[in-house]
Amino acid sequence: MGASIIKKKKICVATGARSDYGHLYSFLKAIAADKDLELAIIATGMHLAKDHGLTYREIIKDGFKIKAFVPILLFSNSKKGVVQSIAEACKGFSKALSNLKPDMLVILGDRFEMLGAAIAAYILRIPIVHIHGGETTEGVIDEGIRHAITKMATVHFPATEVYRKRIIQMGEDPSRVFNFGAPGLDILKEMEFLSREEIAQKINFDLSGKVAIVTFHPVVDDGKLLLTYVDHLCKALDSFKIKVVFTQSNADAQGNLINQYLKNFVKKDPGKYKFYPSLGFKMYMSCLKHFDVVVGNSSSGFIEAPSLGIPVVNIGDRQKGRVRSQNIIDTGYDLNSIKRAISKALIPKKRKFINPYQKYRDGKTGYRIKEKIKTFRFGENVLKKSFYDVDFK
Numbered sequence: 001m002g003a004s005i006i007k008k009k010k011i012c013v014a015t016g017a018r019s020d021y022g023h024l025y026s027f028l029k030a031i032a033a034d035k036d037l038e039l040a041i042i043a044t045g046m047h048l049a050k051d052h053g054l055t056y057r058e059i060i061k062d063g064f065k066i067k068a069f070v071p072i073l074l075f076s077n078s079k080k081g082v083v084q085s086i087a088e089a090c091k092g093f094s095k096a097l098s099n100l101k102p103d104m105l106v107i108l109g110d111r112f113e114m115l116g117a118a119i120a121a122y123i124l125r126i127p128i129v130h131i132h133g134g135e136t137t138e139g140v141i142d143e144g145i146r147h148a149i150t151k152m153a154t155v156h157f158p159a160t161e162v163y164r165k166r167i168i169q170m171g172e173d174p175s176r177v178f179n180f181g182a183p184g185l186d187i188l189k190e191m192e193f194l195s196r197e198e199i200a201q202k203i204n205f206d207l208s209g210k211v212a213i214v215t216f217h218p219v220v221d222d223g224k225l226l227l228t229y230v231d232h233l234c235k236a237l238d239s240f241k242i243k244v245v246f247t248q249s250n251a252d253a254q255g256n257l258i259n260q261y262l263k264n265f266v267k268k269d270p271g272k273y274k275f276y277p278s279l280g281f282k283m284y285m286s287c288l289k290h291f292d293v294v295v296g297n298s299s300s301g302f303i304e305a306p307s308l309g310i311p312v313v314n315i316g317d318r319q320k321g322r323v324r325s326q327n328i329i330d331t332g333y334d335l336n337s338i339k340r341a342i343s344k345a346l347i348p349k350k351r352k353f354i355n356p357y358q359k360y361r362d363g364k365t366g367y368r369i370k371e372k373i374k375t376f377r378f379g380e381n382v383l384k385k386s387f388y389d390v391d392f393k
Contacts, residue, residue, distance in 0.1 A: 105117065
């Protein structure tokens with residue numbers, strides 16, 4: 001008799017933007033290098049949008065194959081549009097997952113497109129592996145979406161011990177919740193960062209003097225109030241003698257309003273300001289390494305920035321509740337508060353912060369996650385959700 005053929009375990013990974021792809025990169029590499037596993041990437045969301053740089057091409061450039069595309073961004077510039085986009089994600093992921101027939105679906109984070117992916121997988125009885133669950137960001141709808149995905153997921157990989165305990169508090173079995181830290185930090189161990197000169201050349205912008213990198217995402221339902229906040233941010237930056245590189249807001253409702261405002265603002269002084277749709281993960285990390293301050297409300301200020309020694313001016317409550325390092329300087333939305341926070345961040349001092357998202361510093365968090373799901377038994381019984389009660393006594 002011939003030797004029996006062992007079927008490879010197929011791991012499907014959903015990615016919707018440059019940001020989550022960067023977090024997933026080391027994990028994807030670990031799967032691709034394992035002869036017992038088959039990687040199936042599904043690209044969706046901002047990856048497929050021209051306005052966001054068609055960043056799916058970055059995935060292909062890195063040597064990965066994309067097995068399915070799920071376009072959903074037709075309607076995403078309003079609250080109603082986000083709902084329609086989630087419906088499109090449910091429809092598209094249902095088709096893709098039915099065709100690919102994976103052993104599991106890996107989802108990172110809390111984007112609305114990932115909710116659609118999770119709903120499709122949950123109904124199709126495909127086990128969900130959730131990375132970066134248990135976090136809190138009280139200023140946006142991501143808060144509810146993240147916890148909804150957690151309750152549909154089978155195995156969890158939160159990025160800190162606080163988040164691990166929170167997932168258990170939500171009723172998830174502790175034997176399925178593992179804290180290895182944030183996999184997106186692995187790449188910092190091996191990355192060949194671009195120099196400041198190389199960044200300047202690639203984005204065609206003079207980076208002499210002090211430089212800020214700014215990303216501001218939607219935080220409120222009222223579009224007029226949101227633009228007031230953006231106006232305060234721009235006026236605060238304008239009061240300093242620093243260069244500013246703006247990166248594009250994401251595809252949340254009202255994100256287009258921010259982007260259009262910033263595009264108009266940079267025209268005021270092209271020698272001082274630059275708007276860039278998508279820097280790509282390597283260039284963005286290189287900016288964090290070489291620039292002087294991060295300003296805005298992006299999660300990258302909390303997760304990646306501490307490891308690269310850059311202070312962060314965190315505006316408003318979008319990231320409220322997130323575990324933080326000492327690199328974070330919180331401020332409200334008013335002009336004077338933002339100016340005071342930027343002034344504080346620009347004071348010259350040694351920059352070395354302890355990153356709570358970096359449990360290990362060996363660049364192997366993605367590998368650890370891969371090994372855990374490779375050996376985890378994903379039988380039909382694990383799909384039966386039971387509630388783990390915490391003894392609060």
